[in-house]
Structure formats: C-alpha cells, structure tokens
Amino acid sequence: MAETWTLEVTPGLLERGVHLEEELEASLEFHESPTVTMARRLMCLSAFDRARPILEAAGAEAQARGDEGTRGHVLFHLFQVEWFTGQWATAATHVGAVIELADQLGDEQFRCIARYAQALLDAHRGDIPKARAAAQEAVEISEAISDALFGLQSRTVLGFIELSVGDPEAADRHLRPLPPWLVSRGWEEPTDFAWTNAIEVLLGIGKLDVARAYIEQYEDRAKRSTSPWALATAARGRGLLAAAEGDLAGAHAALDRALAEHERMRCPFELGRTLLAVGTVRRRARQKRAARDALEQGLVLFEALGASLWAQRVRDELQRISGRRPGSDELTTMERRVASLAAQGLANKEIASALYISVHTVEAHLTRTYRKLGIRSRAALAGRLSASNART
Numbered sequence: 001m002a003e004t005w006t007l008e009v010t011p012g013l014l015e016r017g018v019h020l021e022e023e024l025e026a027s028l029e030f031h032e033s034p035t036v037t038m039a040r041r042l043m044c045l046s047a048f049d050r051a052r053p054i055l056e057a058a059g060a061e062a063q064a065r066g067d068e069g070t071r072g073h074v075l076f077h078l079f080q081v082e083w084f085t086g087q088w089a090t091a092a093t094h095v096g097a098v099i100e101l102a103d104q105l106g107d108e109q110f111r112c113i114a115r116y117a118q119a120l121l122d123a124h125r126g127d128i129p130k131a132r133a134a135a136q137e138a139v140e141i142s143e144a145i146s147d148a149l150f151g152l153q154s155r156t157v158l159g160f161i162e163l164s165v166g167d168p169e170a171a172d173r174h175l176r177p178l179p180p181w182l183v184s185r186g187w188e189e190p191t192d193f194a195w196t197n198a199i200e201v202l203l204g205i206g207k208l209d210v211a212r213a214y215i216e217q218y219e220d221r222a223k224r225s226t227s228p229w230a231l232a233t234a235a236r237g238r239g240l241l242a243a244a245e246g247d248l249a250g251a252h253a254a255l256d257r258a259l260a261e262h263e264r265m266r267c268p269f270e271l272g273r274t275l276l277a278v279g280t281v282r283r284r285a286r287q288k289r290a291a292r293d294a295l296e297q298g299l300v301l302f303e304a305l306g307a308s309l310w311a312q313r314v315r316d317e318l319q320r321i322s323g324r325r326p327g328s329d330e331l332t333t334m335e336r337r338v339a340s341l342a343a344q345g346l347a348n349k350e351i352a353s354a355l356y357i358s359v360h361t362v363e364a365h366l367t368r369t370y371r372k373l374g375i376r377s378r379a380a381l382a383g384r385l386s387a388s389n390a391r392t
Contacts, residue, residue, distance in 0.1 A: 004041050007188040007224050014038055027061065030070040040077060044191050046228045046265040048081045055081065072101040072110055079117050084229075086268035086305055086361075088121065095121055112141040112150045119157045123164065124269060126308035131161055148185075152178055156194045163197060164309045168204040175201050179214055190221035190230040199237040203244050211241055229270065232261035236274045243281045251281045268361060269310075272301035276314055288321050295321075296332040304364040331369060338365040343382040 003009045017034030030036055036058050042051040055078050062071035079094035095117050102114040119135035122128075135157040142151030159174030178194035195218045202211035215237045222230035239254035255278045262271045275298030282291035295318050302311035331339065334355075341351045348362045355362075370376060373384055 001037055001040075004037070004044060005187055005189045007221065014041065027065055027067070029067060030058075030062075030073040033058065033070075036070075036074065036077075043077065043080060043084075044189055044225065044227055046084075046191075046267070048085050048266065052078070052081050068101055068105060069107070069110070072098055072105065073113075075101070076113055076117055079121075083121060083124075085266045086301075088125065088305055091121055108141055108145050109147055109150075112138050112145070112147055112154075115141065116150050116154045116157065119154065123157050123161050124310075125306050126164070126310075128161060128165060128309075131157065135161070152181060152194065153192075156192070156197060159201065160193065160197050163201055163204075168201050171197070171201045172205055172207075176210070179217065183217065188221055188224070190218060190225050190234070191227055195221075196233040196237060200240065203237075203240050206244075208241065208244055211237070211244075215241055228261045228264040229267055232258045232265075232267075232274065233270060235261060236277055239281065240277055243277075243284065248281065248285045252285070255281060268301045269305055269307060272298040272305075272307070272310060272314075274298075275301070276310070276317065279314070280317055283317065283321055292318065292321055293332055293334070297334045300334065300364050300368070301361055304361045331372060335365050335369050335372075338362055339369050339381055339385060342366060342378055343385045345378075 003013070014034055014037060018038055021028060021034050028034075035054060039051040039054040039058070042048075042054070055074050059071050059074040059078065062068070062074060075094050075098050079091050079098060082088070082091035082094060095114070098117055099114045102111040115134045115138035119131045119138060122131035122134060135154045138154035139151055139158070142148070142154060155174050156178060159171045159178075162168070162171035162174065175194060175198035179198055182192065182194065195214065199211055199214050199218065202208075202214065215234065218230075218237065219234045222234040235254050235258035239251045239258060242248075242250035242254055255274065258274045259278070262274060275294045279291045279293075279295035279298065282288075282294060295314050299311055299314040299318070302308075302314060337355060338351055341354060342348075346354070348359050348366075351362045352359045369381070373381070375381055375384060
C-alpha cells in the first residue's frame with residue numbers, strides 16, 4: 001500500500017503477495033489482504049472492470065465468514081468503482097449498505113468513510129443540502145479521531161460542492177490547501193480529487209501562477225502513475241490554463257490529449273467535464289458547430305447520470321453560442337455515431353464498448369435520436385439512415 005501511494009512500485013511484489021495469500025488456509029482481513037490491495041491499485045490505474053470482480057469475490061468471502069468489517073470496506077471500494085464508471089444507482093445501493101454497516105459496527109472511522117461516500121454521491125447528483133451535511137459530519141468525525149486522509153477527502157467534497165454551485169471563492173478556501181498537504185506527506189498517487197478540482201477553481205478565480213504550479217506537480221505525478229484518469233484530468237487542467245492565457249492552439253492540443261486518455265477508460269462524469277471544457281474553448285475560438293457538438297455530448301452524459309448542476313452548466317454554455325441552433329431533427333455528432341452502430345445491428349452494450357461510454361448514455365442518445373427522427377425502432381432507424389445516405 002505504501003508503494004501504491006508513493007508511486008515507488010517494486011515490480012512483482014504485490015503479485016507475489018497475492019500468490020502467497022492464495023496458498024493460505026486462513027482468510028485475511030481487509031487491511032492485510034494483498035488481493036484487496038491489488039484491486040485498489042487497479043482502481044488507481046482506472047482498470048475498474050478488473051478491480052470489480054476481485055472486490056465482489058472478497059466481499060462474498062467476508063460475508064460468508066461473518067467478517068463485517070472487511071465486507072464494509074470492500075463495499076466502499078465497490079461504491080468507488082461504480083461511481084467512477086457512472087453506475088450511480090448501483091453506487092447508491094452500496095452507499096446504503098456501507099452506512100448501515102457503519103451504524104451496526106459502531107466504528108467511528110468507518111462511519112467517517114460512509115458519510116464521505118454519501119456526500120460524494122449526493123454532491124455529484126446535485127443534492128447539495130444532503131451532501132453538505134454528510135461531508136461536514138465526515139470532517140467532524142475525522143477531526144475527532146485524527147483521520148487526516150478522510151478529513152482531506154471530505155474537504156474535497158465541500159470544495160467540489162462550491163465549485164458546482166458556482167462559488168469559486170468558497171471552493172478555493174476548501175481546496176487550495178489540499179494539494180500542498182498531500183505533497184508534504186509524500187502522497188504521490190494522483191487519483192485524488194483535490195488536485196483537479198483545486199486547479200479548476202484557481203483558474204476560475206484568475207490565480208494562474210498558482211494553478212500553473214499545481215498543474216506541473218500534478219502532470220508529473222500523472223505521468224509516473226500512468227493512470228488514464230490522472231492523465232486526462234491533468235491534460236484538461238493544462239488546456240484550461242492555456243485557454244486562460246489566450247493560447248487557444250495550446251488549449252486545443254491539451255484537450256485533445258485529455259479526450260484520448262478518456263478513451264482508455266470509462267468515467268462519464270469526468271468525460272462530461274472535459275467535453276464542457278472543450279466546448280467552452282471551441283466557442284471562444286468561434287468554432288460554433290464543434291463547440292455545440294462537444295457541449296451536447298457532455299449534456300447527454302450529465303443528464304444520463306443525473307448530474308443536474310453540471311447539466312445546467314452545459315446548458316448555460318450552449319446558450320452563449322450565437323447563431324442558428326440545430327433544428328429539431330438535426331442529430332449531433334455523437335447521436336449520428338450511436339445511430340450508425342445501432343442501425344448496423346449492434347446491441348447497446350456493444351455500442352457502449354465501441355464508443356467508450358456507458359449503456360445508459362447509449363440509451364439516452366437513442367431516445368433523443370428516435371424523438372428527433374419521429375421513429376420508434378432500430379429497423380426504422382436503419383431505413384431512415386439508408387435513405388439519408390442514398391440522398392447524399
């Protein structure tokens with residue numbers, strides 16, 4: 001675990017631990033288990049589909065032997081997997097189970113973790129009163145028991161809440177101290193929300209020199225970690241900085257790198273944030289159609305997730321684009337891509353895999369496409385696209 005957080009990984013060491021654990025007759029608790037640690041490392045590398053079955057098996061084994069402490073921690077990490085990958089309904093189920101276990105166990109440290117998880121999900125869904133209350137409770141518990149890590153995580157949520165509601169100064173008060181705290185403790189692993197949110201807030205209030213310093217540190221950690229999530233969010237920060245400095249070409253290049261990293265993972269919320277940044281920069285460059293396409297893709301992602309505040313941010317940005325808006329029957333770029341694959345007979349799951357989006361997002365695109373074209377089936381969609389191609 002120490003090697004994971006410091007990015008000083010000895011090749012093969014954790015794999016050897018997993019092999020040794022498999023040979024044991026006795027079961028190991030959560031904090032002792034190399035197998036669970038492997039799942040946590042895979043999460044840091046955005047390999048969520050590989051981490052999920054490991055955690056599910058560990059949770060089932062813990063439940064079978066009556067180890068509720070291990071089961072609770074595994075459920076928390078399963079929550080993180082589903083939250084990252086946009087399966088927020090499943091994530092909510094895991095949060096409920098974690099909170100119930102925390103109350104049953106009477107473990108204050110685990111109760112802090114549970115409240116943090118609840119706050120994180122509520123904040124992204126836009127339930128601000130619940131999110132604030134849960135995050136503040138987590139901060140208070142962390143201070144009472146001297147749990148510095150989840151205190152930091154919970155303060156990150158408080159900062160994200162202020163960022164989401166459009167109060168960057170309040171967000172800055174929560175977020176700016178957090179990256180230096182991580183640096184001072186030797187915490188090098190970059191998939192921590194403090195970095196990317198602090199950078200965006202600093203750019204929003206015009207503190208470009210501080211933002212640049214944070215971005216440079218974050219980029220270094222992202223490159224050493226090789227995590228697609230960290231690389232994507234670091235490139236997004238670099239793109240936003242370039243745009244703030246008037247370097248639109250540099251902004252486009254950085255945001256293109258961010259989108260390329262997003263293609264290596266499934267994290268629809270962060271992809272939506274990157275598309276919002278892309279749309280904003282393209283609008284400033286007077287690339288109206290390209291801006292609208294990026295923003296509409298982001299809007300679909302946020303709406304499918306139920307991220308109401310961020311969906312509204314995209315709508316506000318769309319309204320800033322002057323000129324003729326697309327007609328009611330005009331498909332966006334992503335809608336055309338989804339429609340084309342659906343017309344070829346691909347199932348929603350196959351389309352999602354091909355385009356690196358969630359099944360829910362595919363369904364949302366198809367619903368809009370059917371509505372725009374006035375059709376109700378894949379067969380009708382194939383016929384409409386065939387006729388359109390014949391005309392062109």
